[in-house]
Amino acid sequence: MLSILRSMWLTFLHVFHKTETVEYPEVKPYLAPRYRGRIVLTRDEEMKERCVACYLCAAACPVDCISLQAAENEEGRRYPEFFRINFSRCIFCGFCEDACPTYAIQLIPDFEMAEYDRQSMVYEKEHLLISGEGKYSGYNFYKNAGVDMGVKGKGEGENEETPVDVKELMP
Amino acid sequence: MKYLFIIAGVLLIVLSIAAGLIWVERRLLSVWQDRLGPNRVGPFGLGQVVADTIKLFFKEDWVPPFSDRPVFVMAPGLLMITILLTFAVIPFGPNFYVFDSNIGILFFLGNSSLGVYSIVLGGWASNNKYSLIGAMRASAQMLTYEVFMGLSLMGVVMMADSFSFCRIVEAQKGGWFFVPQFVGFLVFFIAGIAETHRLPFDLPEAEGELIAGYHSEYSGMKFGMFFVGEYLGITLISAIIATLFFGGWLGPSFLPPVFWFLFKTFFFICVFILLRASLPRPRYDQLMELGWKVLLPLSLLNILITGAILIFLK
Numbered sequence: 252m253l254s255i256l257r258s259m260w261l262t263f264l265h266v267f268h269k270t271e272t273v274e275y276p277e278v279k280p281y282l283a284p285r286y287r288g289r290i291v292l293t294r295d296e297e298m299k300e301r302c303v304a305c306y307l308c309a310a311a312c313p314v315d316c317i318s319l320q321a322a323e324n325e326e327g328r329r330y331p332e333f334f335r336i337n338f339s340r341c342i343f344c345g346f347c348e349d350a351c352p353t354y355a356i357q358l359i360p361d362f363e364m365a366e367y368d369r370q371s372m373v374y375e376k377e378h379l380l381i382s383g384e385g386k387y388s389g390y391n392f393y394k395n396a397g398v399d400m401g402v403k404g405k406g407e408g409e410n411e412e413t414p415v416d417v418k419e420l421m422p
Numbered sequence: 423m424k425y426l427f428i429i430a431g432v433l434l435i436v437l438s439i440a441a442g443l444i445w446v447e448r449r450l451l452s453v454w455q456d457r458l459g460p461n462r463v464g465p466f467g468l469g470q471v472v473a474d475t476i477k478l479f480f481k482e483d484w485v486p487p488f489s490d491r492p493v494f495v496m497a498p499g500l501l502m503i504t505i506l507l508t509f510a511v512i513p514f515g516p517n518f519y520v521f522d523s524n525i526g527i528l529f530f531l532g533n534s535s536l537g538v539y540s541i542v543l544g545g546w547a548s549n550n551k552y553s554l555i556g557a558m559r560a561s562a563q564m565l566t567y568e569v570f571m572g573l574s575l576m577g578v579v580m581m582a583d584s585f586s587f588c589r590i591v592e593a594q595k596g597g598w599f600f601v602p603q604f605v606g607f608l609v610f611f612i613a614g615i616a617e618t619h620r621l622p623f624d625l626p627e628a629e630g631e632l633i634a635g636y637h638s639e640y641s642g643m644k645f646g647m648f649f650v651g652e653y654l655g656i657t658l659i660s661a662i663i664a665t666l667f668f669g670g671w672l673g674p675s676f677l678p679p680v681f682w683f684l685f686k687t688f689f690f691i692c693v694f695i696l697l698r699a700s701l702p703r704p705r706y707d708q709l710m711e712l713g714w715k716v717l718l719p720l721s722l723l724n725i726l727i728t729g730a731i732l733i734f735l736k
Contacts (some may be wrong), residue, residue, distance in 0.1 A: 262700035265453070270457050
């Protein structure tokens with residue numbers, strides 16, 4: 252009997268505890284910066300699109316929700332002609348972000364994307380492209396690898412050495 | 423004419439307590455469980471009562487084709503009728519009662535026995551294994567606990583010399599019966615919890631074990647009547663505890679007597695809800711063992727000792 256009274260007393264003391272409820276939407280929960288929320292396409296520090304339409308994200312996607320088409324602009328730089336993500340299929344796994352070689356496609360900590368109509372859950376490039384660098388600032392793919400787009404010549408990239416002239420005798 | 427006002431007043435108070443309990447129970451349970459209860463619908467979530475009522479009205483009121491139709495429809499109504507009838511004999515204030523019956527306690531016990539019927543008939547008419555198990559368990563549990571519910575009140579009756587609720591309240595002017603009849607109070611309290619099949623004695627409902635037990639086939643307003651009927655039962659038992667053991671409407675005169683009665687009733691309702699928040703459910707045989715082996719002898723001992731002391735004092 253006493254143990255029953257003790258349980259009742261201890262439960263009663265919970266009146267003085269803080270409630271654990273997060274009163275969404277007045278209070279938003281804390282999301283870590285690596286939280287896998289909405290997908291965005293980012294630009295590099297020269298405000299040009301990072302995406303080179305390599306199809307790696309579409310290939311990595313486990314539910315095939317990414318659809319894109321490559322095209323080349325006048326300078327010869329590849330870009331996606333259209334880039335479509337169907338968010339009603341997307342499982343927010345982040346495989347596309349892991350696959351992307353240019354850090355173009357990123358997942359940001361935003362999840363408030365509810366819509367009434369399934370067709371408005373399909374985001375086109377103009378909905379996905381942001382005017383910033385996203386989570387990885389200062390990274391320009393063409394400075395590290397890739398063909399000569401006027402950004403670097405052969406051997407002038409970061410972490411690269413200039414090529415050695417194999418016909419010279421000097422070291 | 424005054425009579426009509428009293429009847430309307432009692433009905434209004436009782437039904438609004440029962441409906442308000444929907445909100446009170448959910449908020450209180452959540453306070454004791456470190457969370458917030460409903461606080462969105464109206465001011466402080468009070469609109470939840472209205473929202474729940476509207477929802478229950480709009481639900482499809484389906485009577486199963488394999489059920490016993492007239493009994494199925496009648497069972498929840500029977501529960502409400504027996505509980506509301508009992509409220510007619512409880513005094514809310516010095517002259518605030520519908521009917522001063524001089525066998526008030528017997529009337530209450532008779533009605534609670536009829537209330538067992540509503541559960542048994544509800545479970546039986548549902549024609550469903552789980553409902554039947556729930557109903558059989560409920561009837562066994564409620565019959566057991568009713569035996570000493572009546573016996574535990576005999577101590578109070580002996581001390582007040584009357585079965586009438588009004589006279590018992592007046593007999594407490596010298597001291598509340600909770601002190602001399604402490605054992606009777608405990609036994610009646612436990613029996614009351616079992617009668618209204620609340621946690622920890624809610625095996626008839628057993629929301630995780632029996633898939634809602636006897637009211638699993640009920641939907642819409644019939645379920646609403648079982649639901650509100652259960653809250654009415656809690657209010658009734660709290661009111662009776664307050665009346666018989668804690669002085670009913672007696673209290674310091676800086677507030678009207680009705681207020682003291684309602685305050686004491688509300689206190690016991692909160693204790694019922696605290697029990698629900700804190701205690702686990704015993705096994706069925708443990709429950710029955712407690713009833714027959716512990717509480718029945720205790721209530722008989724209580725009558726014996728009370729009778730002996732009263733004869734000695736006379």
